[in-house]
Each structure stands twice: as C-alpha cells, then as structure tokens.
Amino acid sequence: MKKLASAPYIIWMAIFIIVPLIMVAYFAFTTADGAYTIDNIVKTGEYIPIFVKSIALAAIATAICLVIAYPLAYILANMRTSTQSTMLMIIILPMWINLLLKTYAWQTLLGNNGLINNVLGLIGLGPYKLLNTQGAVILGMVYDLLPFMILPLYTVMAKMDRSILEAAEDLGCSKLQSILKVIVPLSVPGIVSGITMVFIPAISTFIISRMLGGSSNLLIGDLIEMQFLGNSYNPNLGAGISLVLMIIVLVVMAVISLIDSSDKEDDDGIGGARI
Amino acid sequence: MKRTLKYLYTALVVLFLYAPIFVLIIFSFNTTKSHSVMSGFTLKWYAELFRDRTIISSLVTTMIVAVSASVISTVLGTLAALGINSMKKLPRSAALQVNQLPIVNPEIVTGVSLMLLFVFFAARMSFSLGYMTLIIAHITFDAPYVILNVMPKLRQMDNNLVDAAADLGCNSVQAFFKVVLPEIMPGVISGFLMAFTLSLDDFTVSYFVSGSSVQTLPVTIYAMTRRQVSPKINALSTLIFLVVVAVLVVKNIAERKNMKQEEIRI
Numbered sequence: 440m441k442k443l444a445s446a447p448y449i450i451w452m453a454i455f456i457i458v459p460l461i462m463v464a465y466f467a468f469t470t471a472d473g474a475y476t477i478d479n480i481v482k483t484g485e486y487i488p489i490f491v492k493s494i495a496l497a498a499i500a501t502a503i504c505l506v507i508a509y510p511l512a513y514i515l516a517n518m519r520t521s522t523q524s525t526m527l528m529i530i531i532l533p534m535w536i537n538l539l540l541k542t543y544a545w546q547t548l549l550g551n552n553g554l555i556n557n558v559l560g561l562i563g564l565g566p567y568k569l570l571n572t573q574g575a576v577i578l579g580m581v582y583d584l585l586p587f588m589i590l591p592l593y594t595v596m597a598k599m600d601r602s603i604l605e606a607a608e609d610l611g612c613s614k615l616q617s618i619l620k621v622i623v624p625l626s627v628p629g630i631v632s633g634i635t636m637v638f639i640p641a642i643s644t645f646i647i648s649r650m651l652g653g654s655s656n657l658l659i660g661d662l663i664e665m666q667f668l669g670n671s672y673n674p675n676l677g678a679g680i681s682l683v684l685m686i687i688v689l690v691v692m693a694v695i696s697l698i699d700s701s702d703k704e705d706d707d708g709i710g711g712a713r714i
Numbered sequence: 715m716k717r718t719l720k721y722l723y724t725a726l727v728v729l730f731l732y733a734p735i736f737v738l739i740i741f742s743f744n745t746t747k748s749h750s751v752m753s754g755f756t757l758k759w760y761a762e763l764f765r766d767r768t769i770i771s772s773l774v775t776t777m778i779v780a781v782s783a784s785v786i787s788t789v790l791g792t793l794a795a796l797g798i799n800s801m802k803k804l805p806r807s808a809a810l811q812v813n814q815l816p817i818v819n820p821e822i823v824t825g826v827s828l829m830l831l832f833v834f835f836a837a838r839m840s841f842s843l844g845y846m847t848l849i850i851a852h853i854t855f856d857a858p859y860v861i862l863n864v865m866p867k868l869r870q871m872d873n874n875l876v877d878a879a880a881d882l883g884c885n886s887v888q889a890f891f892k893v894v895l896p897e898i899m900p901g902v903i904s905g906f907l908m909a910f911t912l913s914l915d916d917f918t919v920s921y922f923v924s925g926s927s928v929q930t931l932p933v934t935i936y937a938m939t940r941r942q943v944s945p946k947i948n949a950l951s952t953l954i955f956l957v958v959v960a961v962l963v964v965k966n967i968a969e970r971k972n973m974k975q976e977e978i979r980i
Contacts, residue, residue, distance in 0.1 A: 445797020459827035643820030
C-alpha cells in the first residue's frame with residue numbers, strides 16, 4: 440500500500456528524468472537522419488580550447504570564492520548568536536535576487552560609460568576596457584555564486600564543537616596550528632559542498648559569459664545554447680557537447696568526493712571523535 | 715585591533731555583495747538612461763514598467779507556473795517520500811540516486827534534455843511548447859527538493875505512532891492524514907517553499923522549454939538585457955529587491971517568535 444504512494448513519481452522520474460537523458464545520449468551518437476555516428480563527439484574535440492577556458496574560468500572563480508568565503512564563514516560562526524542570524528540573513532539575501540539581475544548590475548557598472556570608468560575618469564585614469572573580458576566573466580561568477588560558498592562553510596563551522604579547539608590549544612597548538620589541524624579538516628564537508636555549488640553553475644553558465652564576456656569569451660554553456668536556440672541549430676552536436684559536459688561534471692564531483700571520503704577514513708582512526 | 719579587522723573584512727564582503735544592487739536601485743530613479751551620471755529624480759521608469767504588457771503578462775505566467783508546479787510537486791514528492799521510505803535498501807537508494815540527478819546535473823543539461831523530449835513528442839503528438847511543458851519541467855526540478863525536505867522528517871517519526879493509529883481503528887488513509895501528515899508537516903512546508911522559490915527564480919530550464927509563445931519573467935528579463943540597457947530593468951530589480959527583503963524580514967521575525975515561544979514552553 441505504502442509503496443504504491445511512490446508509483447506516480449517513479450513513473451514521472453522514468454519519463455522526465457531518465458528518458459530525456461537517454462535522448463541526449465541518443466542524439467549525441469546519431470545524425471539528423473537518425474543514423475549512428477560519432478561525428479558529434481569528434482566535433483566536440485574542435486572546441487577543446489573552449490572547454491579548457493570554461494574549466495579554467497570556473498576553477499579560478501571557485502578558488503576566489505573559497506578564499507573570500509572561508510575567513511568570513513569563520514568570523515560569522517564566532518559572532519554572538521543574535522548577530523549571527525542577522526548577518527546570515529544579510530549574506531543569503533543576494534541568493535534570492537535573480538542571477539540575471541545581478542549579472543546585469545555588473546554589465547552596467549563595467550561598461551565604457553559605466554560608473555567605474557566614470558569614477559576612474561575623474562582622477563584621470565582610463566577609460567579601461569572592463570566589459571567583455573575574461574576578468575569580467577570571473578568577477579560575475581564570483582559575485583553571483585559567493586553566497587553559495589559562504590553558506591555551507593558557515594553551516595559546518597557553526598556546528599563545530601568549540602571544546603575540540605580548546606583541547607587543541609591546551610595541548611600546545613598555536614592559533615595557526617589549530618586552524619590548520621582542527622578547523623580545516625573538520626570543515627572539509629563544507630568545502631566540498633561549497634565547491635560543488637559554485638563550480639557546477641560556473642562551468643555550465645551561458646548567462647554570465649554572454650552578458651559580461653561578449654562574443655570573444657564563449658563558454659561550454661554558450662556552445663550548447665547556440666546548438667539548440669541559436670543561429671547554428673544542431674541538436675545532435677548540442678547533445679554531444681552536453682554529454683561531454685555531464686562527464687566532466689561527474690569526474691570533477693568524483694574527485695571532490697574522494698577528498699571528502701579520505702577525510703572520513705582519518706576520522707575512523709581517531710575513534711569517532713565527532714560523535 | 716583584531717576585532718576591528720574582523721568587522722572590516724565582513725563589511726568589505728557585504729559591501730561587495732550589495733554595492734552593485736544599490737547602484738542598480740539608485741539609477742532606477744534617474745531621469746536619463748545613463749548608468750553613471752545622475753541627472754535628476756523621476757519615477758517614470760516605474761510607470762513605464764507597469765504599462766509594459768510583456769512584463770505584466772510574463773509575471774502572471776511566472777506565478778501560474780510556480781504555483782501549479784510547486785503544489786503538484788509537493789503532493790507528488792510527499793507521496794514519493796512516503797513510498798521510498800518504506801522501500802527495501804536497494805530500491806530505495808536507487809530511487810534516491812535518480813532523484814538526485816536533476817539536483818547535481820548542470821541546469822543547462824536538464825533544460826536541453828527536457829527540450830529534446832518535448833520537441834520530439836510535440837512533432838508527433840501535435841502540441842506546442844508552452845504552459846504545459848513549463849509546468850512539467852518545473853515539477854521535474856522541484857520534486858527532488860520536496861523529497862529531500864520530507865525524507866528526514868519521515869525518518870525522525872516514531873513508527874509506533876502509525877501502528878497505534880491502526881490499532882485504534884484508523885485505516886491507512888486516515889492514519890496518513892491524522893498521524894503521519896501532522897508529524898512531517900514542517901518538512902512538507904519547507905519543501906513547498908523551496909519548490910516555489912526555485913520555480914520563481916528559474917531561468918535556464920524555462921528558457922529551453924518555454925517555446926516561443928509563453929515567457930516567464932526571467933526569460934523576459936533576459937530578452938530585455940540582450941536588446942539594450944533599460945532603466946525599466948532597474949526599476950524591476952528595485953521592486954524584486956524590496957519583495958525579497960520583506961519576505962526575509964517577515965520570515966526571520968516569525969522564526970524568532972517561534973523560538974521564544976518554545977523557550978517559554980520549556
């Protein structure tokens with residue numbers, strides 16, 4: 440009886456999750472007439488520079504987010520409880536603003552007649568070409584996704600048992616040592632989910648690159664979008680690129696979760712200290 | 715000294731997060747279209763915004779899609795969580811793995827995979843992409859979050875409660891409504907709210923499955939930013955920002971009240 444309750448959703452998942460992914464794979468290995476081919480995958484090879492660029496920009500943006508968010512999460516977790524909840528609200532509020540509007544904000548700021556170049560002009564500098572550069576794309580990624588790095592890091596740090604830190608200091612750890620040997624290892628789950636929550640949207644975006652990178656900074660997302668809704672309509676090639684993107688994401692996630700699980704093995708060594 | 719440094723750092727990050735939004739808001743009141751020189755104060759962009767048929771109709775579309783998708787996915791997801799929770803280990807983890815796919819897959823892949831499906835069947839069954847495909851797509855990415863919110867509540871629930879209800883003469887439907895549902899309600903509500911906000915906010919998936927006739931608000935905003943920079947978008951951003959602030963403040967106050975009441979009860 441109870442098992443029947445999930446039947447509608449199991450069917451739903453089969454039709455709207457599994458079948459569409461099978462169709463991506465099918466389209467990736469067929470021509471427009473439905474004949475088998477590996478041309479789409481081979482052709483994806485021509486776009487290797489774009490793949491490399493997407494991975495590099497997303498990785499840089501993720502690293503910057505981690506560097507900015509880590510100290511902030513630590514500071515937040517050590518504030519008074521009442522201040523914490525207010526600060527947390529301030530930090531997560533931008534998560535609720537649509538990504539398009541946040542990116543649009545930077546589009547207006549970075550333009551040749553934008554506020555930044557105008558202010559620089561007042562002190563006799565510029566105008567610099569800020570918009571339609573790789574730097575602008577990275578900035579957009581960091582700005583749009585930073586809260587997604589702060590939140591999971593804050594969550595693990597707020598839950599951290601203070602007495603472990605005190606114990607480390609009692610046992611002669613310096614402040615720096617206790618950060619490196621206690622806080623960082625214990626915050627690995629937060630780091631892992633933060634990296635996933637920033638890297639995946641960053642590597643698959645087409646909004647940020649389109650709005651801030653111009654035509655010379657195409658990313659994987661732009662390539663896919665162009666094959667489905669753009670000028671170069673070719674869903675078979677688009678499916679091929681999507682398949683490769685999925686594989687890249689899977690590999691990255693597998694590598695990241697490896698870091699997490701190797702940490703868990705260490706934990707077993709100290710006898711379930713976390714409990 | 716150290717304290718000052720901490721506050722300074724926090725203030726800098728907050729400034730980075732908010733400065734662009736505030737600049738956007740300030741220039742929504744500018745008399746000219748410039749985004750760098752304030753020439754005077756006006757509300758004309760707001761007036762134009764409300765006269766813009768495309769924006770109003772896409773706002774209505776967004777609400778219709780978000781409400782239908784979040785309600786349906788809450789019902790579908792809660793029932794699914796109930797069933798999956800009572801499954802044996804292997805089918806349960808298989809179901810949860812598939813459920814995880816729309817969450818971990820890049821949005822663009824979810825979007826194009828559903829587009830392929832819809833276009834394939836639209837050609838053969840003569841329907842066109844629009845409201846129906848939008849709602850189906852939204853349910854597909856909403857429901858996994860409902861399940862993730864309901865599952866922990868089901869696991870926390872004492873199963874003896876259901877047995878007790880059955881012993882006292884409840885049939886399984888009655889037991890669900892009188893015992894199980896009240897127990898898991900917090901999870902159902904947070905799942906619903908998450909689904910609703912995800913639907914409101916979604917651009918990528920909607921962009922691929924909405925077809926040419928129906929547009930949600932984010933899709934319209936995207937089209938507007940492609941054409942040219944218009945202060946109407948600034949005005950719209952200001953309104954959205956105010957709504958978000960209002961919702962979060964109300965939510966925070968409600969949570970604090972709840973916490974205080976619980977303290978009193980204890």
